Amino acid sequence: MSESTIANQEQREFWSDIKGDLWVTLQPRIDMMLAAFGNKALDTLDPQSGERILEIGCGTGTTTLALGERVGVSGEILAADLSQPMINKAIERADLGAQHPITFVEVDAQVHNFPTAMFDAVYSRFGVMFFDDPVAAFSNIRQAVRPGGRMTYVCWADRKANPWIRIPAGAAKAFLDLPAPPPDDAPGQFSMENEGRVQQILHDAGWTDIGLERFTIDGSIGSDAADAASFITKMGPMSEPFALADLDTQNKTLQVIEEALTPYANDSGVVLGFSTWIVSAMQT
Numbered sequence: 001m002s003e004s005t006i007a008n009q010e011q012r013e014f015w016s017d018i019k020g021d022l023w024v025t026l027q028p029r030i031d032m033m034l035a036a037f038g039n040k041a042l043d044t045l046d047p048q049s050g051e052r053i054l055e056i057g058c059g060t061g062t063t064t065l066a067l068g069e070r071v072g073v074s075g076e077i078l079a080a081d082l083s084q085p086m087i088n089k090a091i092e093r094a095d096l097g098a099q100h101p102i103t104f105v106e107v108d109a110q111v112h113n114f115p116t117a118m119f120d121a122v123y124s125r126f127g128v129m130f131f132d133d134p135v136a137a138f139s140n141i142r143q144a145v146r147p148g149g150r151m152t153y154v155c156w157a158d159r160k161a162n163p164w165i166r167i168p169a170g171a172a173k174a175f176l177d178l179p180a181p182p183p184d185d186a187p188g189q190f191s192m193e194n195e196g197r198v199q200q201i202l203h204d205a206g207w208t209d210i211g212l213e214r215f216t217i218d219g220s221i222g223s224d225a226a227d228a229a230s231f232i233t234k235m236g237p238m239s240e241p242f243a244l245a246d247l248d249t250q251n252k253t254l255q256v257i258e259e260a261l262t263p264y265a266n267d268s269g270v271v272l273g274f275s276t277w278i279v280s281a282m283q284t
């Protein structure tokens with residue numbers, strides 16, 4: 001990927017460094033946690049046999065393979081991501097199993113020159129919250145969709161409604177120097193939490209028929225509190241500060257998170273609330 005085609009250099013480094021490697025390693029477990037949300041967005045998009053779909057922030061390719069299944073051999077998937085380790089993993093997995101025409105591109109979706117009016121639909125599972133200029137990004141993505149085409153993506157709703165991450169991150173602050181939550185208009189996990197902001201961004205980017213459906217479920221983040229603490233320090237917003245901390249700090253952090261999660265442990269694991277928006281829009 002040439003430097004001139006990247007607007008989100010910081011995000012590229014973030015998703016290609018410690019974070020990208022952790023996501024590759026934890027892929028099966030992250031998929032278990034995110035499956036319900038990706039499937040809900042997939043069912044809402046309802047890809048048809050033979051359709052051409054553009055996927056944004058495809059990560060290690062789990063949802064790309066699912067999209068491939070839906071569109072079949074006569075369809076086409078172009079899957080974009082700016083993380084080298086994650087897209088390399090996706091390519092490896094697709095080579096192993098996919099029978100369908102899937103192409104992966106390591107690009108910044110905000111500025112990449114996608115073919116004009118080529119796609120029937122756009123899909124993303126948690127891959128659209130990290131643009132430094134979301135209006136530019138969603139305009140760029142929109143120009144790749146044919147008139148009458150559609151988009152559905154899933155993103156996190158407000159932090160308060162997501163105790164699965166709010167509670168362990170809150171506990172970790174006792175020992176880790178966590179970065180302050182970014183301002184509402186900055187790239188980040190919760191940058192699309194506000195319904196009005198999402199409506200405004202997509203409207204300004206030229207999308208129409210914009211709709212947000214709240215999708216909230218309880219889910220498990222680990223078999224017990226210790227397992228959940230170990231997982232969440234690797235995949236959540238504390239993953240980088242945790243990885244860079246010394247062993248003593250890491251152990252203290254794990255212990256304080258474990259204590260915070262213990263009240264939520266039951267026979268089904270450590271069960272907490274997850275809340276998302278399923279966002280849909282049209283290209284007219």
Ligand SMILES: C[S@@+](CC[C@H](N)C(=O)[O-])C[C@H]1O[C@@H](n2cnc3c(N)ncnc32)[C@H](O)[C@@H]1O
Pocket residue numbers: 008011015030034056057058059060062063080081082083086107108109110124125126127128130131
């Ligand atoms: C939270 S991960 C989700 C990955 C995958 N969709 C999944 O659900 O497993 C966010 C993904 O978006 C990608 N991403 C972030 N900003 C991007 C951009 N500007 N263009 C393309 N991909 C981007 C990251 O590299 C990462 O793979």
